[in-house]
Every structure is written in C-alpha cells, then in structure tokens.
Amino acid sequence: MLLPTIGQTNEKTLYEQIYLHYRGQIETGEISAHEKLPSRRRLAQELRVSGTTIDAAYAQLLAEGYIYAKKKSGYYAAALDTPATVESRLIPAAAKDVMEREYPFELRTNLVDMEKFPFSTWAKLMRQSLTEDAEQLLTPMDSQGDIGLRIEILKYLEKYRGIKANAEQVVIGAGSEFLLSLLVQLLGREHGYAVEDPGYAKTAKILAANGASVYGIPMDREGMSLAALSKSSAKIAHVTPSHHFPLGIVTPVARRSALLQWAYAEGGRYIIEDDYDSEFRFSGRPVPAMQSMDRHGRVIYMNTFTKTLAPSMRISYAILPPDLLTLYQRKLSFYSCSVPKFDQFTLRRFLQGGYFDRHLNRMKSLYRSRRDLFIETLCAGAEGKICAGGQESGPHLVVTVNNGMDEGALVTAAKNKGVLVYGISEFYRNAQKALKSTVVLGYTGISEADLITAANLLSEAWFGGMRSARQS
Amino acid sequence: MLLPTIGQTNEKTLYEQIYLHYRGQIETGEISAHEKLPSRRRLAQELRVSGTTIDAAYAQLLAEGYIYAKKKSGYYAAALDTPATVESRLIPAAAKDVMEREYPFELRTNLVDMEKFPFSTWAKLMRQSLTEDAEQLLTPMDSQGDIGLRIEILKYLEKYRGIKANAEQVVIGAGSEFLLSLLVQLLGREHGYAVEDPGYAKTAKILAANGASVYGIPMDREGMSLAALSKSSAKIAHVTPSHHFPLGIVTPVARRSALLQWAYAEGGRYIIEDDYDSEFRFSGRPVPAMQSMDRHGRVIYMNTFTKTLAPSMRISYAILPPDLLTLYQRKLSFYSCSVPKFDQFTLRRFLQGGYFDRHLNRMKSLYRSRRDLFIETLCAGAEGKICAGGQESGPHLVVTVNNGMDEGALVTAAKNKGVLVYGISEFYRNAQKALKSTVVLGYTGISEADLITAANLLSEAWFGGMRSARQS
Numbered sequence: 015m016l017l018p019t020i021g022q023t024n025e026k027t028l029y030e031q032i033y034l035h036y037r038g039q040i041e042t043g044e045i046s047a048h049e050k051l052p053s054r055r056r057l058a059q060e061l062r063v064s065g066t067t068i069d070a071a072y073a074q075l076l077a078e079g080y081i082y083a084k085k086k087s088g089y090y091a092a093a094l095d096t097p098a099t100v101e102s103r104l105i106p107a108a109a110k111d112v113m114e115r116e117y118p119f120e121l122r123t124n125l126v127d128m129e130k131f132p133f134s135t136w137a138k139l140m141r142q143s144l145t146e147d148a149e150q151l152l153t154p155m156d157s158q159g160d161i162g163l164r165i166e167i168l169k170y171l172e173k174y175r176g177i178k179a180n181a182e183q184v185v186i187g188a189g190s191e192f193l194l195s196l197l198v199q200l201l202g203r204e205h206g207y208a209v210e211d212p213g214y215a216k217t218a219k220i221l222a223a224n225g226a227s228v229y230g231i232p233m234d235r236e237g238m239s240l241a242a243l244s245k246s247s248a249k250i251a252h253v254t255p256s257h258h259f260p261l262g263i264v265t266p267v268a269r270r271s272a273l274l275q276w277a278y279a280e281g282g283r284y285i286i287e288d289d290y291d292s293e294f295r296f297s298g299r300p301v302p303a304m305q306s307m308d309r310h311g312r313v314i315y316m317n318t319f320t321k322t323l324a325p326s327m328r329i330s331y332a333i334l335p336p337d338l339l340t341l342y343q344r345k346l347s348f349y350s351c352s353v354p355k356f357d358q359f360t361l362r363r364f365l366q367g368g369y370f371d372r373h374l375n376r377m378k379s380l381y382r383s384r385r386d387l388f389i390e391t392l393c394a395g396a397e398g399k400i401c402a403g404g405q406e407s408g409p410h411l412v413v414t415v416n417n418g419m420d421e422g423a424l425v426t427a428a429k430n431k432g433v434l435v436y437g438i439s440e441f442y443r444n445a446q447k448a449l450k451s452t453v454v455l456g457y458t459g460i461s462e463a464d465l466i467t468a469a470n471l472l473s474e475a476w477f478g479g480m481r482s483a484r485q486s
Numbered sequence: 487m488l489l490p491t492i493g494q495t496n497e498k499t500l501y502e503q504i505y506l507h508y509r510g511q512i513e514t515g516e517i518s519a520h521e522k523l524p525s526r527r528r529l530a531q532e533l534r535v536s537g538t539t540i541d542a543a544y545a546q547l548l549a550e551g552y553i554y555a556k557k558k559s560g561y562y563a564a565a566l567d568t569p570a571t572v573e574s575r576l577i578p579a580a581a582k583d584v585m586e587r588e589y590p591f592e593l594r595t596n597l598v599d600m601e602k603f604p605f606s607t608w609a610k611l612m613r614q615s616l617t618e619d620a621e622q623l624l625t626p627m628d629s630q631g632d633i634g635l636r637i638e639i640l641k642y643l644e645k646y647r648g649i650k651a652n653a654e655q656v657v658i659g660a661g662s663e664f665l666l667s668l669l670v671q672l673l674g675r676e677h678g679y680a681v682e683d684p685g686y687a688k689t690a691k692i693l694a695a696n697g698a699s700v701y702g703i704p705m706d707r708e709g710m711s712l713a714a715l716s717k718s719s720a721k722i723a724h725v726t727p728s729h730h731f732p733l734g735i736v737t738p739v740a741r742r743s744a745l746l747q748w749a750y751a752e753g754g755r756y757i758i759e760d761d762y763d764s765e766f767r768f769s770g771r772p773v774p775a776m777q778s779m780d781r782h783g784r785v786i787y788m789n790t791f792t793k794t795l796a797p798s799m800r801i802s803y804a805i806l807p808p809d810l811l812t813l814y815q816r817k818l819s820f821y822s823c824s825v826p827k828f829d830q831f832t833l834r835r836f837l838q839g840g841y842f843d844r845h846l847n848r849m850k851s852l853y854r855s856r857r858d859l860f861i862e863t864l865c866a867g868a869e870g871k872i873c874a875g876g877q878e879s880g881p882h883l884v885v886t887v888n889n890g891m892d893e894g895a896l897v898t899a900a901k902n903k904g905v906l907v908y909g910i911s912e913f914y915r916n917a918q919k920a921l922k923s924t925v926v927l928g929y930t931g932i933s934e935a936d937l938i939t940a941a942n943l944l945s946e947a948w949f950g951g952m953r954s955a956r957q958s
Contacts, residue, residue, distance in 0.1 A: 054621075065621060065622075066622065066625055069621075069622050070633060073632075073633060073634040074633060074634075074637070076634070083618075085618070124626075133620060133623075137616045137620075140612065140616065141613070144609045144612065146557070148605060148609075149537065150538070150541055151605075151796075151798060153538055153796075153797070153798060154596075154797040154798060155798060161542060161545060161546065162545045162546075162548070165546070188660040188664070188800070188824035188825070189822055189824055191821055191822060191824075192660070192664065192824055195667060195671075199667075199695045199696060199697075203697050216820055219820050220820075220821075223671045223817070223818060224671060224696070224697075225671075225675050225696075225697050320822075324623075324625075325625070325626040325822070326623060326625060326626060326627055326826060326827040326828075327826055328660070328822065328823075328824050328825065328826050345695070346695060348688055348691050348692075349663055349692075350661055350663060350792075350797070350800065351800075352660035352661055352663075352664055352800050352824060353660070353800065353826075354798060354799055354800050354825075354826065354829050355798040356798075356829070357826050357828070357829070
C-alpha cells in the first residue's frame with residue numbers, strides 16, 4: 015500500500031491530502047476491501063505530521079463510509095458496493111484544519127502537555143459520576159453551575175490564591191472567552207475597556223466582538239501603566255497581575271494597590287483580574303490574587319482549567335463581587351449554565367480527591383525542568399548574545415537576541431530551520447512599540463528530546479552553524 | 487431521627503431548610519457520628535419535595551464536611567472533632583435553588599422526561615469514547631466543533647429536515663443561548679432583530695443582553711405577520727416556523743416563501759430559523775426546514791439537543807449560509823469551541839449508532855400518548871367548555887377555558903389546587919394583546935399517573951368540584 019505523498023507547497027492542507035489519497039486508493043481498488051490501513055501512530059511518524067492530522071483524515075473517511083473501524087484493531091477499507099453516503103461534502107476550497115502542525119517544532123504558547131494528563135484517574139472519576147450521579151446528570155442546573163463544584167473551586171482558591179468569597183459568587187462557564195462575553199453583557203458595552211498592551215490578543219478581540227470600546231494601555235516594568243490608564247476613558251481594566259502575557263511581569267503589591275485605588279476613585283469602575291497562569295509560578299510563594307486585597311467589591315476574578323487540565327475542557331469561572339452578583343441574578347440568570355453537568359461533576363471529584371493539586375505539582379516540576387533544559391541548551395550556543403526573561407513564572411520565555419537580526423529575521427531564520435517561534439510584536443496593538451529583536455518561546459507542549467533539538471536548531475539559525483554542547 | 491419540618495411560608499428555601507435542619511442536628515449531636523441519614527428517595531417522598539432539592543441539601547452538607555458518603559450505601563453523619571472546613575458560606579440571604587419545585591404538579595413547558603433517557607447506552611458510548619478516542623480527547627479542536635459530529639448532524643438533518651449544507655457550515659456551541667449571542671456578534675448589534683410576539687421570552691432577552699434592538703412582531707394564524715415585519719426596521723427575523731412557541735402554529739409553505747422574499751428584498755437581511763421543537767411533530771410528515779427552500783443563502787438554521795436529549799447537555803448548532811461562514815471564519819474563528827470534545831464524541835457515536843433516531847421515536851410515542859390521556863381526562867370534566875390547540879406538533883398544549891374566569895383566575899385556581907400552569911400572557915411582550923382566558927400546559931416532564939391527577943385537579947379548579955371520569 016502506497017503512503018500518501020504530501021507537502022506544505024501543495025494547495026490543499028495536509029489533512030485533505032491524506033484524506034484524498036486514501037479515498038482515491040479505495041475508490042480505484044488499489045486498496046482492496048477489508049485491507050487494513052496504517053495505524054495512526056505509524057502514519058504520523060512516516061509522514062512527520064501530528065496524530066491529530068491523521069485523526070482528522072481518518073475521521074472523515076470513516077464518516078463518509080470509505081473505511082470502517084474495528085475495536086482495538088484499527089481502520090479497514092470498506093467494500094464500496096454502494097456509493098458513500100455524504101458525498102465529499104467536506105472539502106470546500108476554504109477547508110482548513112486549524113489543528114494542523116505547520117513546522118516540525120512548534121514553540122507555541124497555548125499548548126499543554128497532554129501526555130502527562132492523569133487520564134486514567136479522570137476516566138475513573140467519569141465512571142464514578144456516571145454511576146453515582148446518574149439521576150442528577152440529566153436535570154437542569156443552576157445558571158451559575160453546580161454548587162458542589164463551586165464550593166470545591168473556592169476551597170482551592172482560598173488555599174492557594176487567598177481568595178475570600180462565597181460559593182454564590184462563582185459563575186461557571188464554557189471557557190474564559192464565554193465568560194468575558196458574559197461580563198460585557200453584565201457591565202455594559204457602553205463603557206471603555208482597558209487591556210494590556212502588549213497582551214493576549216484574544217481579550218481585545220472578544221471585547222470588540224461584543225461591541226465594547228477597547229483601549230490598549232501600555233505596560234511598564236510593574237504592569238499596566240497607571241498614568242495611561244487614568245488618562246484613558248476606560249471604566250473597566252482587564253489585567254493579568256500574576257503573570258503578564260507575554261512579558262512575564264508579576265505586578266508588585268504597590269501597583270496592585272494603586273490599581274485598586276483607581277477602581278475605587280469612581281463609581282462603576284471594575285478590575286477584571288485574569289489569573290489564568292498563576293498556577294505555574296516556579297519559585298517563591300505565589301502572590302495572592304488582587305481579589306484578596308479588594309475591600310470594596312471592585313475586582314472580578316477569573317480563571318480557567320483550560321491551561322491546567324486540557325484545552326479541550328471548557329471550564330472556566332468568574333467570581334463576582336456582591337453588587338455584580340445581584341446584578342447578574344437580576345439581569346442574566348435566565349441563561350442556562352454552559353458547561354455540561356457531567357464535566358462539572360467529574361471536575362468536582364477531581365478537586366475533592368486532591369488529584370488536581372497533585373497534577374499541578376507534577377506539571378510544575380515538569381515545566382520547570384523543561385525550561386531549565388531549554389535555556390541551558392539555547393544559551394550554550396549563544397555566546398552571551400541572548401537574554402531570557404519572564405522565566406520566574408509561567409510556561410513561556412521572552413528572549414531578546416543580540417545577534418544583529420531584527421524580529422522578522424529571527425522568526426524567518428527559525429522557521430527556515432523548521433522551528434516556529436513568535437515575534438513579540440504580534441502581541442502589541444502597535445507593533446512599532448514592541449521590544450526589539452525579541453521572540454516568545456513556549457516550551458510546554460513539546461517533549462524534552464524535541465526541545466533540545468529545537469534549541470539546537472535555533473542556535474544554528476541565529477548564531478550560524480554553531481552546535482550547542484548538548485546533542486538531541 | 488427527626489425529619490425536617492419545612493414549608494413554603496418559611497423565608498428560607500426548602501433546600502436551605504433541609505440543610506439547616508441536618509447541620510443543626512449533627513452539630514448538636516442529636517444525630518450522632520456515623521449515623522445514617524434518610525435516603526434521597528425516602529426524604530423526597532416524606533417531605534414531598536423533588537429529589538433535586540434533597541440532592542442540593544446533601545451536596546452542601548457533604549461539601550462542608552457535615553456528612554460523608556459511602557458508595558452504594560448512602561450518607562452518614564461525620565464525626566465533628568474538627569470544625570467543618572468552609573463555614574456555612576453557602577447560605578446568604580438571597581440563596582435560591584432555581585431547581586426547586588414549588589407545586590406538587592408542575593405543567594412546565596421546558597421539561598424533558600429523563601426517566602426515558604437511554605442512559606445505559608449513553609454511558610456505554612461515553613466509555614467507548616474514553617477508550618477509543620483517549621488520545622484525541624485532550625487536544626484543542628476546531629472553533630466550529632468536531633468535524634465527525636458535524637457530519638453526523640448533517641446526515642440527520644438531510645434525512646429528516648431536508649437540509650442541504652456542507653459540514654463546514656456547521657457551528658457547534660454550548661447551547662442555543664450561546665449561539666444566539668454569537669450570531670449577534672456575527673451579524674452586528676446595530677441591526678434591528680424581529681422576534682415573534684408571543685414567543686419564547688429568552689430569545690428577546692438574549693438579543694437585548696447582547697445590545698441588539700429587538701422588535702416584537704405579532705403573530706397571525708400562519709406565523710410572524712409579514713405586514714408588521716415589513717413595516718418594522720428589523721433586518722434579522724428570528725422565527726420558529728416548524729412549531730411556534732407557545733401557539734403551536736406550523737407556518738405554511740406560502741408564508742415561508744413570503745418570509746424568504748422579505749429577506750431577499752434587501753441586502754443584509756437574514757432569517758434565523760429556530761427549529762428547536764421540530765422533532766416532536768405527532769402526525770403527518772414533518773414540514774421541511776425553511777433552510778431547504780432558501781436559494782440565496784439568507785437562512786441561518788439553528789437547533790439543539792437540549793430538548794431531544796437532556797437540558798443538562800449543552801449542545802446546539804447553527805448552519806451558516808456560505809457568505810456568513812466566510813464572515814465567521816474571518817471575524818470569530820478565534821473563539822474556541824465551547825462544547826467539550828468528550829461530549830461531542832459521545833454524541834457523534836449516539837447519532838452514528840442510530841440511537842438518536844430510536845430515542846426520538848420512543849419519546850414521540852410516549853409524548854403522544856400522554857397528550858391524548860391528558861386531553862381526554864381534562865375534557866371529561868369540562869362539559870365542552872375547553873378548547874385545546876397546538877396539539878398537532880410539539881410537547882405542550884394551549885388551552886382556552888370558557889368558564890367565565892379570566893387568565894389570572896384560571897392560574898390562581900389551578901395553583902390553589904397545587905397545579906402550576908402558565909397564563910399565555912407571560913409569553914407576550916404586551917400582555918394586553920394576549921388570547922383571553924388561555925393557559926399553556928406542558929405535559930412532557932410529568933408521569934402518566936401525575937398527569938391524570940393534575941387534569942382532575944384542573945377540572946376541580948375550573949369546573950367546580952366535578953370529578954372527571956378517570957380517577958388517579
């Protein structure tokens with residue numbers, strides 16, 4: 015059986031190419047009925063694409079009836095005596111598999127290492143929820159989510175983030191993106207919203223998509239610039255004081271107080287504290303959340319399990335101050351909770367059983383050792399021309415490279431070696447203001463072996479052919 | 487062990503009362519450590535409250551450490567040598583258990599009979615997804631949802647609703663409420679949105695919460711009034727042509743065409759076809775969706791699995807016409823899909839295996855026989871003073887009672903007998919325009935025996951002491 019010939023230059027995506035190859039082979043009989051197709055793993059290795067790409071191609075062949083699955087065995091070519099049911103509906107010109115890997119080594123900042131996810135524990139808890147919560151699983155639930163899960167979340171936050179709140183104040187939603195949309199509905203789109211610049215681009219996109227005016231406020235060394243914030247007409251400030259993305263700044267207590275004072279100075283001002291990465295601080299005690307310093311109910315705390323568990327789990331939460339809770343209950347409690355009960359019950363058990371704590375600790379030490387390995391390897395070939403920042407907390411590095419290349423040249427040279435890195439200007443609303451010759455490197459979604467290879471390739475790309483001390 | 491004394495007159499909710507009773511008894515030692523608490527079922531029966539209310543109270547006692555659970559055995563009082571961890575955080579004055587039942591018989595329109603849900607099949611498919619899709623479960627997914635599920639949904643829609651579309655056009659989201667918010671972001675909140683009046687009140691609430699201008703358009707006997715729609719400045723019309731809520735109108739083909747012509751007459755006009763109840767048409771062939779008549783890409787089709795499976799499953803979908811798909815991909819594809827992969831995979835298997843078809847057929851005949859039983863019992867005591875409509879499709883009845891009472895008196899008389907019914911004016915934006923002496927009765931979430939009792943109680947309430955032919 016022929017393996018598909020695929021490539022980046024082809025107009026079609028990798029997933030389409032693989033799909034079309036096997037569809038063609040099965041239609042022409044080159045692969046005969048009931049012949050076994052290569053395993054996902056083997057095909058991914060041979061073609062050097064991600065397993066997800068293979069999954070997408072196979073899922074489509076399966077759905078269209080070109081192949082069938084045998085449990086614990088694999089995929090087999092179907093006998094095509096009848097035409098396939100949904101006739102190649104799935105390949106419009108614009109088809110794009112967003113999950114497809116473009117480069118052999120991708121230092122993305124939004125990946126989570128799934129191999130370390132305690133899957134068998136999670137599966138066990140799912141089975142428990144199925145058995146023990148069966149009756150409750152199918153009935154409607156509170157708009158704000160399962161009270162049991164909300165209690166567990168608060169217990170966790172009280173212990174690790176110093177949060178003081180009441181389970182009534184917690185709103186569970188299908189991801190921070192959803193919750194942010196909900197907050198705009200709650201607070202009103204007529205107000206200005208301040209976002210950090212640079213910052214996580216989606217925040218501004220979501221606010222804008224919901225019709226709010228968005229003001230990019232520059233960062234100084236301590237966090238969002240207070241002078242710029244005060245000058246703006248924003249009433250709501252979205253900040254990431256625990257760990258700024260991408261700069262890695264941890265906002266000190268004095269600035270946090272000053273931000274709170276800004277909020278207190280005028281009625282209707284609020285701070286949205288997005289604490290999304292606070293779990294992965296590598297040294298020292300974690301800084302308590304701003305919410306714990308707030309004495310006048312002006313901080314909305316938000317966090318997510320997307321980064322700490324898996325991107326495919328859409329569970330986030332917000333903690334509303336009392337007056338906003340009242341407003342929520344009056345204005346928005348007609349909404350159904352957007353997270354399925356089953357997922358909430360399973361997560362509740364995961365928290366209750368202490369599995370979440372253990373998982374976080376494991377991931378923290380894993381990420382810490384990856385970071386050390388990566389910095390060491392990268393610096394070995396750099397002859398002091400590299401300066402890494404933001405490594406104290408959070409699972410990515412901000413690296414300034416003093417080799418004479420500008421940001422664009424750094425990114426292109428890396429890509430030419432097969433390594434995807436981000437130029438930091440991507441995270442600025444005005445690219446002109448970006449740090450010079452600086453890139454952002456994520457190291458959480460890539461194995462140790464690949465990290466070493468990637469670091470060596472970056473050394474080659476940026477410091478010309480020098481091989482680092484460590485070989486992959 | 488004392489059972490709690492609870493009542494509606496108490497200021498606290500039933501769930502609080504039960505919680506506080508057991509907490510008190512455990513704290514004072516009246517219930518000793520390791521003593522078993524009454525079972526959920528028994529307590530629900532004794533106190534005449536719903537199992538969900540007991541669940542809520544027990545969940546809170548559990549979370550706060552007052553009781554502990556033994557698998558397959560029940561709940562036991564904890565030994566309180568250490569104080570409970572989260573100290574009665576959960577009972578602020580405003581606490582309200584939204585799920586709590588207020589009347590012994592509730593003819594709500596938003597309930598689904600969960601006892602008939604094929605739970606063991608669903609659990610089996612969940613386990614299969616856990617085993618077979620394990621690797622894929624934790625990786626990020628396409629913004630629009632799992633392609634395999636989107637294909638299965640289209641196969642279903644093609645067969646039963648005449649929909650012609652491409653899996654690319656399907657957007658999966660955590661409930662229709664979420665998707666409607668997304669549609670406002672896509673189409674723009676600067677346009678006017680027409681909603682049916684009377685209609686499903688949440689639609690207007692969601693549109694308004696998202697900042698859109700909402701116009702209530704009166705219904706005539708065929709559906710949304712075209713004259714009123716044309717006179718309004720709405721550009722988007724939200725309609726339920728398969729089965730209007732609450733009137734039960736099935737919009738005939740000529741009116742559907744006319745609505746389409748309205749959309750075609752001006753650039754930027756769209757119809758949102760909410761097909762939420764189309765599965766439960768009891769006689770004749772289902773009317774194909776408007777989407778299948780649309781030749782110019784002006785219909786956005788929406789549907790949900792909330793009504794056909796379970797309210798706690800938050801899976802809905804929209805089918806975008808091609809130009810809106812392009813707009814979505816440009817403007818909103820930064821959003822992550824809001825439905826967990828696991829749920830999508832399980833549902834895909836449920837559709838693939840034909841279980842959904844079978845479940846729908848079973849529910850259809852169940853609901854049909856309940857409807858017949860209910861109408862028969864109700865009419866037996868009414869001496870022709872009752873006129874039921876909307877029974878041809880959809881799981882609720884619109885009943886006009888000619889006994890001299892107005893709507894308010896009908897509702898109050900029913901409640902005095904312990905039966906919750908809705909006055910139809912609740913669904914009108916202007917209550918003055920409502921049908922006179924008319925109530926809406928849902929019969930899907932209540933057992934046959936309870937339905938007969940409820941119908942007899944309604945006969946007593948409305949036709950004075952007469953007992954109907956059937957006894958409960």
